[in-house]
Amino acid sequence: MNTGVMQVESLTPQLVSAGRIRMNYPESKAADEHFQNLVAQYSDSVQHVRALCDEATDSADFIKMSGLCAL
Secondary structure, three states, X not given: OHHHHHHHHHHHHHHHHHHHXXXXXXXXXXXXXXXXXXXXXXXHHHHHHHHHHHHXXXXXXXHHHHHHHHO
16 A cells, blocks of 8 residues: 555656646647646556555444544
8 A cells, every 4th residue: 555655645746747837838739648647647546545445444343433433
């Protein structure tokens, strides 16, 4: 899980930077492709981390604790 989290943390500033470049150069096909590639990598990484978290979390315990915290 740590590897996935580190990848998300690494991709976050790259994605923000690529988004800014894309906004500044909306006609640039290279900027758009780079941004889209980073979006796909970021999305895949977040989904991977989420799946690992789901596997590591016991659903019954989670629901039980969520109910206790809501009180």
